[in-house]
Amino acid sequence: MKRSSINNLIRQYCDGELNDEQIAQAEQHFQDHPEDRAIVEYERKLRKRIEAVVKADCPSAPAGLADKINAELAKHDVSGDIETETETQTYAYTPKSWSFGPNKANVFAIAASLLLVVGAVLFGIFGRPIDSRSTGISQAAEAAESVGREHINVASNKTPLEEMNTKGCTSCNSILSACCIQIGTSKIPEINLTSVGYEFKGGMECEVPYCESSYHLFFRQIKGRGYVSVHIVKDEGTLNLDDGVPYESKTPRKTYRFFMNKEIVHGRPSVVAFSDGEVKYMVMTCIVSDTERVIASIQTSIVDQER
Amino acid sequence: MQREEFEKLALEHIDSVYRMAMQLVKHPDEASDLVQETYLKALRASERFEEHGGGIRPWLFKILHNSFYTRVSKAKRQPISVDELHGAVDESARPDEPAPAWNLNSLDWEHVDERIKAAIEGLRPEYRTVLLLWGVEGLKYREIAEIEAVPIGTIMSRLHRARSILAEQLAEFAEETGHTSS
Structure with a gap:
């Protein structure tokens, strides 16, 4: 097991977040590596100090706040409507009385309703059910859905990106077109999509579920209005891309597709993901027909970097 | 009720x-x-x-x-330029690096409060919130995820980063002051 995974296991052990099987795994680890028990002690002390420091700084609500809230609550009637000074007029509300006895009309209505529901199910009036792969049945699917949402946010300007800065890479002094991007201690190969008609617009640190560090790189079509998002994910080995559907293409690496909830991503139904061993790439394209060329371009550039 | x-x-x-x-x-x-x-x-x-x-x-x-x-509209994460991206040194400990303060079993905990307080204040708001809901209010990951309306994996990542940042701060503190009990 990777050290980072062990660290996470120990932290979750300290937090009481493990199931029985995982607890046994952690206990076994402590038997094999007794030195790691010190981590448990450290984590517990840290948590106690955090609690003590914050509570010392703000021990309680101000005196009188509870009374003030009580007084406000008392102004409300049972239904919870706010009674204000300007709302002095009272409204008489007479609930409509419903009679639902077992007469013939009602029996007929029930039967008709049942028939409608059965018919709707049989004939698919409700449409195709949401693809279960997008509802978080796996961590990778959940991560992919997060990537899809972020792509939409950036593409729709809910999360604006700054224009690309032209200063070179600080790691290798190359000019303009960076040879690599540094994420923590990891060097991520350059991603250049100009050959497939996209220019780099900017990047940001982002959060992909189950991943410790991830960056969102955003590209815009040079002659058009399409966008490409590339999420570069350094995870802890917990994301298993095998959960996705194999992406049948001529791209160099084994690639998977995660289908998205169509209600979230209209017309952009999938995130395509692959790994180069240490880093995972999750890609979403506005123009679906460009996906394979974009993926191939990224993968080829990774292969070139490795040579 | x-x-x-x-x-x-x-x-x-x-x-x-x-x-x-x-x-x-x-x-x-x-x-x-x-x-x-x-x-x-x-x-x-x-x-x-x-x-x-x-x-x-x-x-x-x-x-x-x-x-x-x-x-107040939730502060959007601001994108950073390529320049910043290249020069960025991630603030959290990397997953495969042991958190530095874990080696500080002999840390003198009586003297770290101010540093912990400053470190918490310095956290990004989304990290701080998760850290406090976990550390001070004692909530479970699942409960925090529901409060924040994000996947539980995001909560785990945020908490991991927040703790790693605190660990780094404590390690620096111990180095600067020699505040260890051994």
Whole structure:
């Protein structure tokens, strides 16, 4: 097991977040590596100090706040409507009385309703059910859905990106077109999509579920209005891309597709993901027909970097 | 839930709710207003409250957070330029590097409070919130995820980063001051 995974296991052990099987795994680890028990002690002390420091700084609500809230609550009637000074007029509300006895009309209505529901199910009036792969049945699917949402946010300007800065890479002094991007201690190969008609617009640190560090790189079509998002994910080995559907293409690496909830991503139904061993790439394209060329371009550039 | 019962249960947690409100708005008067708004909303929705094992507190926190984010648009994460991206040194410990303070079993915990406080203040808001809900309020990952309306994996990542940042700060503190008990 990777050290980072062990660290996470120990932290979750300290937090009481493990199931029985995982607890046994952690206990076994402590038997094999007794030195790691010190981590448990450290984590517990840290948590106690955090609690003590914050509570010392703000021990309680101000005196009188509870009374003030009580007084406000008392102004409300049972239904919870706010009674204000300007709302002095009272409204008489007479609930409509419903009679639902077992007469013939009602029996007929029930039967008709049942028939409608059965018919709707049989004939698919409700449409195709949401693809279960997008509802978080796996961590990778959940991560992919997060990537899809972020792509939409950036593409729709809910999360604006700054224009690309032209200063070179600080790691290798190359000019303009960076040879690599540094994420923590990891060097991520350059991603250049100009050959497939996209220019780099900017990047940001982002959060992909189950991943410790991830960056969102955003590209815009040079002659058009399409966008490409590339999420570069350094995870802890917990994301298993095998959960996705194999992406049948001529791209160099084994690639998977995660289908998205169509209600979230209209017309952009999938995130395509692959790994180069240490880093995972999750890609979403506005123009679906460009996906394979974009993926191939990224993968080829990774292969070139490795040579 | 009966109104009296709700009021009794909810007001028992006023200190926790106020503390979290202070972390969000950083001003006593605003925090008081936010807490008051939270309780009024909670009362209106009290009939919809269902006990899921964690008590009423996580539910109050969720209303508090929603009220806060309704008041001020949630600060969007600002993108960084390529220049910054290249030069960025991630603030958290990397997953495959042992957290530095884990080697500090002999850290003198009596002298670290100010540093911990400063480190918490320096955290990004989304990290700080998760850290406090976990460390101070004792909530489970699942409860925090519901409050923040993000996947549980995101909560785990945020908490991991927040703890790693604190660990780095404590390691620096020990190095600077020699505050170890051994």
